[in-house]
Structures are given as C-alpha cells and as structure tokens.
Amino acid sequence: MRDKELIVKVCSGTGSVSAGGAEVLQAFENLGSSYGIETGFKNGCRTQKVGCRGFCSRDVLVDVILDGEKITYEGIKPDMVPRIFEEHIIQGRPVLEWVAGDEHKKFHSGQTKVVLSLCGEIDPEELDAYVAAGGYETSLKAYTQLSPEEIIEGIKRSNLRGRGGAGFPAGHKWEFARKTRSDKKYVICNGNESDPGAFADRCIMEGDPHSIIEGMMICARAIGADKGYIYVRDSYALAVKRLRRALEQCYEQGLLGKNLFDSGLDLDIRLYPAPGAFICGEATALLKVIEGKRAMPVPRMHRTAEKGLWERPTIVNNAETLANVPRIMSRGAEWFAGLGTETSGGTKVFSLTGKVKNTGLVEIPLGMTLREIIHDIGGGISNGKSFKAVQLGGPTGGCIPESFLDHQVDYESLALAGTIMGSGGMVVFDQDTCMVDTSKFFLEITQAESCGKCTPCRIGIRRMYEILDRITKGKGRLWDIELLEELGTHIRTTSLCGFGMTAPNPVLSTIRHFRDEYAVHIKDKKCPALVCKDLLSFSCIQENCTGCGMCKKVCPADAIRGIRKKPHKIDQQLCIKCGSCIDACKFGAIHIE
Amino acid sequence: MVSLNIDGKQLSVDKSCTIMDAASKLGITVPNLCHNPDLSTFGGCRLCLVEVEGNPRPLAACATLVQEGMQVKSSTPYLERLRSTNVELLLSDHPNDCMLCERAGNCKLQELAYYYGIRENRFEGTRRTYDKQDNNPFVSREMEKCVMCGQCVRICEEIQGARAIDFSYKGLWTKVTPPFEKDLDCEFCGQCVGVCPTGALTGKMWSNKGRQKFREVDTVCSYCGCGCNLTLAVKKNQIVRVYSRKNTINEGMLCAKGRFAYEFVHSPDRLSRPLIRVNPKSNWVLEDTHDSGGPGKQVQRSPALQDFKEVSWDEALEYIAFKIREIKESSGPDAIGGLSSARCTNEENYLFQKFIRAVIGTNNIDHCARY
Ligand SMILES: Cc1cc2nc3c(=O)[nH]c(=O)nc-3n(C[C@H](O)[C@H](O)[C@H](O)COP(=O)(O)O)c2cc1C
Numbered sequence: 001m002r003d004k005e006l007i008v009k010v011c012s013g014t015g016s017v018s019a020g021g022a023e024v025l026q027a028f029e030n031l032g033s034s035y036g037i038e039t040g041f042k043n044g045c046r047t048q049k050v051g052c053r054g055f056c057s058r059d060v061l062v063d064v065i066l067d068g069e070k071i072t073y074e075g076i077k078p079d080m081v082p083r084i085f086e087e088h089i090i091q092g093r094p095v096l097e098w099v100a101g102d103e104h105k106k107f108h109s110g111q112t113k114v115v116l117s118l119c120g121e122i123d124p125e126e127l128d129a130y131v132a133a134g135g136y137e138t139s140l141k142a143y144t145q146l147s148p149e150e151i152i153e154g155i156k157r158s159n160l161r162g163r164g165g166a167g168f169p170a171g172h173k174w175e176f177a178r179k180t181r182s183d184k185k186y187v188i189c190n191g192n193e194s195d196p197g198a199f200a201d202r203c204i205m206e207g208d209p210h211s212i213i214e215g216m217m218i219c220a221r222a223i224g225a226d227k228g229y230i231y232v233r234d235s236y237a238l239a240v241k242r243l244r245r246a247l248e249q250c251y252e253q254g255l256l257g258k259n260l261f262d263s264g265l266d267l268d269i270r271l272y273p274a275p276g277a278f279i280c281g282e283a284t285a286l287l288k289v290i291e292g293k294r295a296m297p298v299p300r301m302h303r304t305a306e307k308g309l310w311e312r313p314t315i316v317n318n319a320e321t322l323a324n325v326p327r328i329m330s331r332g333a334e335w336f337a338g339l340g341t342e343t344s345g346g347t348k349v350f351s352l353t354g355k356v357k358n359t360g361l362v363e364i365p366l367g368m369t370l371r372e373i374i375h376d377i378g379g380g381i382s383n384g385k386s387f388k389a390v391q392l393g394g395p396t397g398g399c400i401p402e403s404f405l406d407h408q409v410d411y412e413s414l415a416l417a418g419t420i421m422g423s424g425g426m427v428v429f430d431q432d433t434c435m436v437d438t439s440k441f442f443l444e445i446t447q448a449e450s451c452g453k454c455t456p457c458r459i460g461i462r463r464m465y466e467i468l469d470r471i472t473k474g475k476g477r478l479w480d481i482e483l484l485e486e487l488g489t490h491i492r493t494t495s496l497c498g499f500g501m502t503a504p505n506p507v508l509s510t511i512r513h514f515r516d517e518y519a520v521h522i523k524d525k526k527c528p529a530l531v532c533k534d535l536l537s538f539s540c541i542q543e544n545c546t547g548c549g550m551c552k553k554v555c556p557a558d559a560i561r562g563i564r565k566k567p568h569k570i571d572q573q574l575c576i577k578c579g580s581c582i583d584a585c586k587f588g589a590i591h592i593e
Numbered sequence: 594m595v596s597l598n599i600d601g602k603q604l605s606v607d608k609s610c611t612i613m614d615a616a617s618k619l620g621i622t623v624p625n626l627c628h629n630p631d632l633s634t635f636g637g638c639r640l641c642l643v644e645v646e647g648n649p650r651p652l653a654a655c656a657t658l659v660q661e662g663m664q665v666k667s668s669t670p671y672l673e674r675l676r677s678t679n680v681e682l683l684l685s686d687h688p689n690d691c692m693l694c695e696r697a698g699n700c701k702l703q704e705l706a707y708y709y710g711i712r713e714n715r716f717e718g719t720r721r722t723y724d725k726q727d728n729n730p731f732v733s734r735e736m737e738k739c740v741m742c743g744q745c746v747r748i749c750e751e752i753q754g755a756r757a758i759d760f761s762y763k764g765l766w767t768k769v770t771p772p773f774e775k776d777l778d779c780e781f782c783g784q785c786v787g788v789c790p791t792g793a794l795t796g797k798m799w800s801n802k803g804r805q806k807f808r809e810v811d812t813v814c815s816y817c818g819c820g821c822n823l824t825l826a827v828k829k830n831q832i833v834r835v836y837s838r839k840n841t842i843n844e845g846m847l848c849a850k851g852r853f854a855y856e857f858v859h860s861p862d863r864l865s866r867p868l869i870r871v872n873p874k875s876n877w878v879l880e881d882t883h884d885s886g887g888p889g890k891q892v893q894r895s896p897a898l899q900d901f902k903e904v905s906w907d908e909a910l911e912y913i914a915f916k917i918r919e920i921k922e923s924s925g926p927d928a929i930g931g932l933s934s935a936r937c938t939n940e941e942n943y944l945f946q947k948f949i950r951a952v953i954g955t956n957n958i959d960h961c962a963r964y
Pocket residue numbers: 161162163164165166167168170190191192193194195278279280281282283284316317318319321322423497498499
C-alpha cells in the first residue's frame with residue numbers, strides 16, 4: 001500500500017465543520033500516522049481539508065483518491081472512518097454502502113464548476129496548493145505582459161456581470177475607474193453577503209480565498225489601484241481566518257506588498273472584518289463603514305468607480321465576481337462568455353435551500369431554466385410533495401410560481417418574472433407553504449434591517465409588515481391587498497437605495513402570482529395551506545372519533561371535552577391551536593381548516 | 594454651464610448644481626425636510642422627488658446633478674401623490690402632539706401635513722415611544738417627533754466638528770442619540786436645535802414661554818468679537834429665546850453662549866448705573882467654600898453693594914479723569930495700562946488705544962484678542 005498515491009479530501013466549510021468535518025479529518029490523520037503513512041502536501045500520501053463542495057445536505061463529504069481513482073463518501077461521521085481506512089485504503093475495497101449515490105451524481109452532473117472549480121478540491125489554507133492548480137499565473141501575466149486596457153477589454157468581452165445583485169458589467173465599471181485620474185484608487189471585495197439565506201460568497205472565501213485575492217490583484221492592475229480591502233462580515237469566522245491566512249501567505253511570498261512581480265507596482269490588501277448588517281453590503285454604505293461611519297447608503301451623485309472611498313475612484317466588486325476573474329484570464333474571455341447567455345457570461349452560484357431533496361451550493365451556467373435547477377440538480381421536492389413557488393434573491397427578492405419555471409435564469413428574465421438574481425439565494429417552497437405567511441416572514445427581516453435613512457423604507461416596510469400581520473391574524477381589511485400594492489410600489493419607486501427598491505418584492509410578487517390566497521385570508525379568514533395559526537380551527541370529526549381520550553390527555557390547554565367511548569369536542573374558545581391532538585389521534589378524527 | 598428646463602422655465606447653471614439648487618434660482622421651492630445647503634447631501638426624506646424626462650423613476654432633486662438639456666417637472670399630480678404618501682407615513686409614526694408642541698406653527702412637518710390636508714391616515718401601526726428623558730440643561734430631545742432628516746447629525750459633525758450625536762439602531766427604531774444613549778454631554782451649541790425641522794429638538798429654557806407673536810429684535814451678540822447676529826424673541830419685554838437668521842454674517846449659526854446664555858440680560862445683579870467705591874479694597878476677604886468636610890476652594894467674596902455709591906455718568910467720568918491725571922503726574926504715564934475687550938466694536942477699540950497712546954502717552958495697551 002505504501003507505494004500507492006493516496007489523497008483523502010475532507011470537506012471543511014462552515015457547514016461541514018458543524019457536521020463534524022474537523023473530527024473526521026482528525027480521524028483520518030490519526031489513523032494514517034498509526035499505520036505509519038507519512039502525510040504532507042509534497043508527499044504522495046496526504047489528507048487534506050478542502051472547501052465546501054456544495055452538497056451540504058449530505059455533509060460530511062469525503063473523497064478518497066487512491067492512485068487517481070476517486071470515490072466520494074457522504075454523511076461520514078468520525079466513527080465510520082476506521083472502516084473506510086481498513087477496507088478501502090488498506091484492502092482496496094470501497095465501503096459501497098456509504099459511497100455517495102445517484103443523488104450525488106445528479107446533483108453534480110447538471111452543474112458547471114468555474115468559480116467553484118477549486119472549492120472542494122484544494123486545501124484553502126495552502127498557498128502551494130493554489131499555485132499547483134495554476135494560481136497566480138494570470139496575475140503574473142497581468143502585471144508583466146498585459147496592459148490595463150487589454151485586461152479591461154478581456155473582462156468586457158467575457159460578459160462578466162456583477163454577482164452582487166445588480167448585475168452591472170464588471171469590465172465597464174473597471175473602465176470608469178481606469179479613466180478617472182486620481183492620486184489613489186481602491187479595489188474592494190464585497191464579502192458581506194447580506195442575504196441570510198445565501199452562502200456562496202462564504203464558501204468561496206472559505207474554500208478558495210486565493211482566487212479572490214488574485215481577482216483583486218488583476219483588478220488593481222487594470223484600474224491602477226495600490227490599495228485594496230476585503231470587506232467580510234465578522235460572523236463568517238472561518239472565512240475571516242482563511243482570508244487572513246491567505247493574505248499573510250501572499251505577503252510572505254512577495255505576491256502582495258511592494259513591487260509585485262518586479263513590475264514596479266505596489267498593492268496592499270487589508271482584511272476588513274466588520275459587523276455585517278444587511279445594509280453593509282450596499283456598496284455606498286460599505287464605503288461609509290470603511291471610512292469609519294455608520295452604514296447608511298448615500299445618494300449616487302457620482303459613480304463609486306469615479307468617486308468612492310474617500311472620494312477616490314473605487315471598484316467594489318462582489319467576492320464571486322472577483323473569483324471569476326482569474327478563470328477568465330486563464331481560459332479566455334470567449335470561453336467564459338460562451339458559457340452564459342448573450343447578455344451575461346459565465347456561471348452563477350446559487351444557494352439552493354428549502355423543500356428540495358438536495359440542498360447546497362450549485363453552480364450553473366447562466367441561461368439554465370429554473371426547472372432544471374430545482375428538479376434535476378435539486379432532485380425535485382422532498383417528501384413527495386408538490387412544488388409551489390421559489391424565492392430568488394433573498395428577503396428582498398420575489399416568489400415565482402410553477403408557470404415561470406421554464407424561464408431562463410438571467411438578470412433580464414428574472415426581472416420580468418418580478419424577482420431579482422440578488423446574491424443567488426434560492427428557497428424552494430412546497431404545497432404546504434402559505435404565501436402570505438412567507439412574505440410576512442421576509443418582511444419581518446427587512447423591516448428590521450432598513451438603515452432608517454429614508455421615509456418610505458423605514459416606515460413603509462414596517463407598515464407593510466403590519467398589514468400582512470393583521471391579514472394572517474384574521475384581521476385583514478377588504479382593501480388591504482390594494483393598499484399593499486400601492487404602498488409596495490410606492491416604496492419601490494421612492495426609496496433611496498437598492499434595499500428599499502427591492503424590499504417590497506416578496507409581497508408584490510406573491511400578490512401578483514397568488515392573489516387568491518390573500519383574498520381567502522382576508523374574506524374567508526382561512527389559510528388554505530393551514531399555516532396561519534390564528535385562522536385555523538380544530539374540530540373533532542364525530543364519526544371517526546372512538547372516544548379514546550388520547551387527545552384530551554395531550555391537550556395543554558384542556559380544551560377537549562368528552563366522556564370515554566363517546567365522540568369528543570374541542571372548545572374553540574380554549575384551543576390554542578398547538579396541533580398536539582392531531583399527532584395524538586390514531587383515528588384521523590381531528591380536522592383542521 | 595449647463596442649461597436645463599424646470600417647469601417650462603429655461604435657465605443655465607453651473608454643472609456642480611443639483612436640480613434643487615437650480616429650482617431655487619428660479620424661485621421654485623421643492624418640498625423637503627432634510628435638505629440644507631450648508632450641509633452634505635442626505636437624500637433621506639424622499640419629498641423632493643421630481644420627474645425628469647427620460648427617467649422612469651422620479652429623482653431626488655437634492656441629490657441629482659443637473660445635466661444639459663434636462664427637462665424637469667417639479668410638481669405633477671403623480672409627484673404630489675408620492676410626496677403626500679411619504680408625509681402620511683411620517684405622520685403614522687408621529688405623536689401628532691401639535692397642541693402642546695413647542696414648534697407648533699413653526700414646524701415643517703406640520704406645514705406639510707397642512708399642505709397635503711392629511712387628516713385621515715391610511716397607515717397605522719407601531720409608533721416609536723421613548724420614556725427616558727435626557728437630563729442635560731439645554732437641549733430638550735423628544736425623539737418620537739424626529740423625522741430622521743439627519744440635519745442635527747450633519748451640522749454637529751460637519752460644522753460644529755463635535756460629533757456628539759449619530760444614528761443608532763435600525764429600521765423604524767432608528768434614533769439619533771449621543772453615544773450609548775447617554776445624556777447629551779457636548780458643547781451645547783444648540784446648532785442641532787437650530788436646524789431641526791420639527792419639535793424633536795428644542796431649547797429647554799424656552800419651553801412654555803410662548804410659541805408665536807414674539808417681538809423680534811435683531812442685535813449683535815455681546816459675548817465675543819465675532820459679532821454674530823442674533824435675533825431675540827421678546828415677549829412682555831423678556832427675551833424668551835434667541836436665534837439667528839440665515840442671511841447674517843454668521844449664516845444663522847451660533848455657539849452655546851450666543852444661543853443659550855441670555856439670562857444675564859434680565860438678571861437683577863446686572864450693573865445698570867456707574868458705581869464709585871467708597872470703602873477701600875482691603876475689606877475684601879477670602880471666603881472658604883468648604884462646607885461638608887471636603888477640601889474647600891478659596892474664592893474672593895464679591896464686593897458688597899454697601900462698599901459702593903451710585904453716581905451719574907458725569908460724576909463717574911470726572912472721577913476717572915481725576916484719578917488718571919493724578920497717577921500720571923505722580924508716577925508717569927507708564928504706570929498706567931489699558932485693557933480693552935473683544936466685546937467692544939472695532940471703532941471703540943481703535944479709540945481706546947488712541948486714547949491710551951496719544952492722551953495718556955504709554956504703549957501699555959492690550960486686548961484679549963491682541964491689538
Ligand atoms: C441592500 C443591498 C445589499 C447588498 N448586499 C450585497 C452583498 O452582500 N454582497 C455584494 O457583493 N453586493 C451586495 N449588494 C450590491 C452592492 O451594492 C454592489 O452593487 C456590489 O457589491 C457590486 O459588485 P458586483 O458588481 O460585483 O456585483 C447589495 C446591494 C443592496 C442594495
């Protein structure tokens with residue numbers, strides 16, 4: 001066995017670490033040394049931690065690569081490691097029952113890994129691993145062979161658009177900054193990842209920090225910046241740690257600092273871990289934070305690319321946008337543009353969550369349909385339920401029903417359907433979801449996250465939330481749907497920044513696609529999906545009830561009355577709608593509506 | 594220069610102007626709560642929205658630079674509807690306490706509510722309420738009334754340089770506060786009070802002393818040589834508050850003394866007639882303020898009134914002239930020195946040094962701000 005090459009890769013993203021990834025890695029390392037296998041990066045045999053590989057619902061994922069033959073295990077716990085070691089690594093017989101199955105194949109087969117291509121493959125804490133995968137070759141080229149104009153031209157031809165939400169063409173933005181004269185210019189990586197449901201940026205920062213740094217180097221070269229900041233929310237502890245380490249390694253190796261690649265150009269990149277409120281991701285608010293002020297967006301009287309941080313030309317790009325840059329530079333703008341649609345090149349990473357079988361990070365070429373993502377990659381709806389809607393773009397995005405599933409995923413088509421790309425959050429809802437309750441859930445988040453600067457957003461979103469709240473409590477008024485529509489449109493039209501402009505989306509899109517559901521809540525005071533508690537009523541079906549009394553025992557409110565062996569009754573006044581009786585009744589005699 | 598058209602009127606302005614600046618040149622007022630030409634652009638109240646041809650969204654006039662050929666409409670039924678909805682939203686989170694509010698009759702929010710005729714409000718819901726009152730001596734802060742225009746925060750930082758207050762919290766609960774919600778402990782210049790468009794910030798000293806029908810007296814501050822222009826609001830021959838107009842040398846800005854330290858005017862201790870000392874200075878004693886055991890501070894007791902005699906101006910001046918001459922003759926002019934004051938006018942200061950140099954014949958002349 002000693003003469004074989006062995007690589008064990010253990011997923012070590014935040015999701016995996018919380019599922020026990022670190023312990024699994026430790027178990028492999030311990031066993032390795034007890035068998036006398038020397039491990040190390042330069043050695044043929046090694047264990048390594050790698051970034052997130054996306055399939056988070058099956059964590060911990062482990063690759064065992066024996067002489068180039070890769071077997072992926074899923075759902076591995078530390079106590080399973082000895083058996084894998086014994087049977088697979090020593091005896092050469094993979095433990096078939098733990099090998100990742102069809103779902104894993106299906107999950108990955110529809111995807112195109114560009115920006116995530118190294119995530120989950122290399123050790124994010126080793127500069128050597130990144131360099132071995134071709135890292136820092138394109139930045140070398142950018143600093144020594146290409147002119148800034150050539151770089152910008154390439155990025156423009158690649159059709160790379162900002163992945164932070166608005167989809168602004170990156171090459172054009174760089175060109176504005178290039179053309180503005182200034183004594184100082186800045187490049188900033190936006191790693192705030194505002195959307196609480198998205199985790200793509202986090203996974204890239206954790207799993208492949210050097211790609212982001214290299215992207216920033218190339219951008220700095222293109223616009224003529226000598227200072228950069230990586231803004232990352234400090235609750236992303238692992239990302240902060242890995243980025244800090246990656247920066248240290250770059251300084252040690254002279255990849256950052258003075259005289260990069262003997263070009264005579266300097267670049268200093270600082271990590272800026274900061275509290276990540278939602279609004280901190282908005283570019284102008286983010287700049288205020290770095291300037292030491294409160295995160296409040298300012299009106300864009302000038303482009304930030306021309307007048308940004310401390311009034312100097314500043315490029316703010318999303319982490320995913322920047323991580324794409326080295327790929328474009330090495331494989332060519334045409335290749336990248338060819339992956340996407342006519343208007344947007346490349347791929348986009350989505351954080352697929354909710355009621356699909358396979359949740360996790362998925363990277364798809366732009367232009368794929370939602371149906372392919374949800375039904376093929378995501379494996380369809382879990383528990384045999386049916387699809388109801390998908391929320392794209394986080395709490396400020398919109399909900400799209402079945403009829404839009406064949407739409408392409410790109411900036412324009414999503415806007416037509418009433419939602420946004422946002423930072424790639426994708427939450428799938430099944431038939432048991434109440435759309436009114438769902439939009440209330442999203443507005444509960446946004447009403448608390450408004451920065452408070454402008455009237456419509458600060459007060460208006462709160463008022464929308466309150467209207468939704470009263471609808472879900474059976475106190476809706478007949479004109480509430482129209483009021484929500486008017487107020488939502490008003491907030492969208494009059495707000496200062498992108499937050500207020502998008503925050504009403506969940507409500508407006510659900511009213512657009514599920515208006516009846518709102519009407520039923522208001523007029524009939526019923527929740528068809530049986531979610532809004534205050535609208536439910538529990539009753540006992542007299543024919544089915546055997547009078548066993550189980551329900552009576554579990555009812556915490558003492559709301560069930562009845563004599564043994566006689567049908568029981570639920571006192572509506574006392575019932576707190578906890579649902580305990582349904583679970584307790586073996587005869588299906590409890591009815592909810 | 595850039596030429597544009599607002600409400601059918603053509604004009605040319607510098608390219609650094611905003612639509613708001615250009616409109617004001619034409620005498621068109623665009624409603625707003627947060628705009629202040631002395632401060633940085635804020636763009637928060639969303640009342641100054643205007644329609645610009647070719648733009649699908651209305652734009653904030655205060656935060657949009659003019660462009661060549663721009664066609665602007667400052668008021669249309671659509672815009673007025675947007676504005677009135679925003680005022681309605683503001684009022685849905687406001688105590689609507691105009692009856693007792695210090696600012697009633699002089700409040701921009703009240704004016705807007707009146708203009709848009711908002712009696713019924715389609716929006717109701719949580720309203721901010723705060724029980725804790727700030728204990729500082731000068732600025733009364735009723736933050737329920739704040740419309741988040743940010744003028745106080747900006748003037749404190751950008752003009753006063755004090756940075757004593759900033760926004761805290763998020764969402765509806767956003768609030769302008771001193772650090773950690775402590776009591777205000779700052780320069781107390783009251784600049785924030787001066788710019789607040791509502792009753793959120795008012796002067797503690799002028800509460801319940803009347804809101805309207807003041808006699809306004811324009812005067813110059815007597816504290817320092819800057820000579821800020823003041824306007825005294827006078828009621829029953831009493832100063833009830835002090836402010837300053839925009840079109841003055843100090844552009845409406847004042848410091849703590851100019852704005853709040855006016856009580857001396859009506860002080861019974863104030864000297865209003867000349868006094869001549871009758872008992873010699875040696876009567877002065879050093880008084881110990883030490884009362885409860887702590888280390889006391891020795892202060893000079895102020896001379897008691899019985900040590901002085903009230904005289905007429907003629908008598909007083911005669912006495913001064915007599916004394917000066919006596920000293921000059923016995924000890925020479927250099928035994929005399931003159932100290933003038935920044936609270937005098939330039940002319941008075943000029944005359945005084947002339948008098949000391951030419952009449953007395955000494956160069957012993959100085960002034961707290963130097964000659
Ligand atoms: C409320 C709000 C939150 C945002 N949050 C983020 C974020 O978390 N990350 C991000 O990259 N961009 C975010 N953006 C977009 C940024 O303002 C900016 O457009 C983006 O960082 C530019 O980079 P890109 O061109 O690479 O997308 C947000 C925008 C808004 C309005």
